[in-house]
Each structure stands twice: as structure tokens, then as C-alpha cells.
Amino acid sequence: MSSRSLEAITDPHATSRLCVHTRDAQEQASSFGLLHQSYEQLSTGAFSGSLFAISANDITVFRESLDQSVFQTGVSDTQHITIAAACELSERAYWNGRHIDQDSVVAFTPGREFELRTPMRSVCVGISLAPSVLQSLSPERPPEYWQKLFTHHDCWSETGRLKFDLQSRIMHLLQQVGAAGDPADGAADLLDLRELAIDYLGSVVERGQTGGQKLRIDSYPRIARRARAAMLERLGEPLSVTDLCNELGCSRRSLQYAFESIYDLGPVAYLRTLRLAAARRQLTSGMPGTTVQEVAAAVGFSHLPRFAQEYARMFGERPSESLAAHRPARAA
Structure with missing residues (x-):
């Protein structure tokens, strides 16, 4: 078990890696410092979770695995926007008023509270970026535009090639760094991933698509x-x-x-x-x-x-x- 936590990297030349395996839901929650969150275990049985992540400058990519159903609440880091997609969901999940499935992508908006329930078995990959990197999509818009956009557009359905490429590249990078043992080996790939993520988010904005199934009763x-x-x-x-x-x-x-x-x-x-x-x-x-x-x-x-x-x-x-x-x- 590990109590290490992944925090923002401030040195532009620094690269770091985090690999934790936990037997406690709350310890798992505290491992990812870019989401200030709490986990409540909902299903019965011994908990098992893991988190593997690599960070450099203004980007972090990660893979999280959970072997029990948990209810996650918290607030996203104010300096990062995080998007996450499931590689595996044993059943549908709940996200901020919607039921979501394996085709869904969710966005953790900077400084915004969130609620997420995952099923008994879930594996997801994600990427965290500084919101400022999105300015290249539309330089004339103020930085606040992107936060407001993803506050109201924090879930969408996605089966396209860009999402598949992004997931595959994240998984490949994490496996590569995990085998090599030196986080610096993935620094160039992280920069490429950042550009791919920006292109992907740009396509999402253009489509204006929402996803998940809203709860039958809004209250x-x-x-x-x-x-x-x-x-x-x-x-x-x-x-x-x-x-x-x-x-x-x-x-x-x-x-x-x-x-x-x-x-x-x-x-x-x-x-x-x-x-x-x-x-x-x-x-x-x-x-x-x-x-x-x-x-x-x-x-x-x-x-x-x-x-x-x-x-x-x-x-x-x-x-x-x-x-x-x-x-x-x-x-x-």
C-alpha cells in the first residue's frame, strides 16, 4: 500500500511517475492529488485499487482500476481540466445527474464539485491539462470561456477514432514508462498527447454533443x-x-x-x-x-x-x- 499522492508538476523540465496499489478506498482517493476527492465503498468485499500516472509540465495521464463499487465526491483542481473515459465498466455508472456507460467521456471542470458512482469493476484512463492550453482552439475567447463551457458540457458519448487514438496512446505510454522505469523517457510522448487531446476537445466543442441518460426525475x-x-x-x-x-x-x-x-x-x-x-x-x-x-x-x-x-x-x-x-x- 502507498500513501503517495500525485500533485501538479511546476518545474517545466520535470517528469514524474506514480504507481500505487491500495487496499482501502479512501487511500485510493487521496492518491490522485489533482482531484480533491473522497471515496465511499458501496459494494461488499475486500477493496483493491490501483493508479498509474505520469506527469510533465502542464499534462498528466493516468490509468485507475477499481475492484469495488465506490461513490466519489470532490472538487477538481482549479489549475487543471481532467477528462476521463472508461476502458472497462461492469455496469453503467452515475455522473452528475446522468447514468453513463462505456461510450461516455466525462470532464472534471476546474474548481467544480462532482459526484461519480462506479460499478463493481471499472478501469478508466484520463488526461489532465492546464485550461490555458485550450486557447489555441480559439485565441479570441477569454480563459473563462472554457471553464463555463465544460461546466455545462461535462459529459458526452464518444465512439469516434480520436477518442480511441487518445485512449490507446495513453495506455501505450503508461505501459512503456512502466516497463522502462524512467519517466523522462515519456516526456516527448506526453507533449504529443497534449496536442492530440487539444484536437480531440476541439472536435467535441464543434459537435456540441451531450451524453449519458438524464435521470427520470430531475430532483x-x-x-x-x-x-x-x-x-x-x-x-x-x-x-x-x-x-x-x-x-x-x-x-x-x-x-x-x-x-x-x-x-x-x-x-x-x-x-x-x-x-x-x-x-x-x-x-x-x-x-x-x-x-x-x-x-x-x-x-x-x-x-x-x-x-x-x-x-x-x-x-x-x-x-x-x-x-x-x-x-x-x-x-x-
């Missing part, structure tokens, strides 16, 4: 977002579906449909994943004096054996094992 993302906030505020308290409906002023059916559309889970199951994720953060924090019983009570589990059973089912290890693996070493 579902808002309902789910408000319900999630209420759950996070009351993780340690009893909270029923009726309580949520009364607080949000919505019907049980609307709440159920909203959660199934966005998280692929009902509200009760999703609340359980939030509580278990909060427990995992506490158990792996390395704080002295932490006990399994105290953590279980803090996240709303009054029955310790039930908590241990649910935790092991969710993360593939017992809570005591998570605690022991991150217990601070005793002083001699």
Missing part, C-alpha cells in the same frame, strides 16, 4: 444529496426512512428511487455503508486508546457482534484486524 440528485447530508450529521443516532422523509418533505418512493438511481442502494443500505466507512476511518486512524466497542457505539451500532459481522462483510477483514494493523507502535 433525485437534490433529494439524495440532502438525505446524505442528514445521514452524515446523525451517524451515531437512530435514523429511519420515515425520519428522512419528514425532514426532506418527500415520499418514501421518491427517496427510494433517488437512492437506487444514484447509489444503486436503498437508503437503509446506504446509511449502513456510511456508518461502516466512518468506523473504518476511526479504526485505521492510529489514534491511541481506540477500541472496537467505542467505535461501534460512535457510529450507531449498539450490538457489537452484529457490527463485527457487518464490518467483515463490507471490508473483508474484522474490525479488530483493521485496528491492529494501524495501532501505533509502543515506545521502548
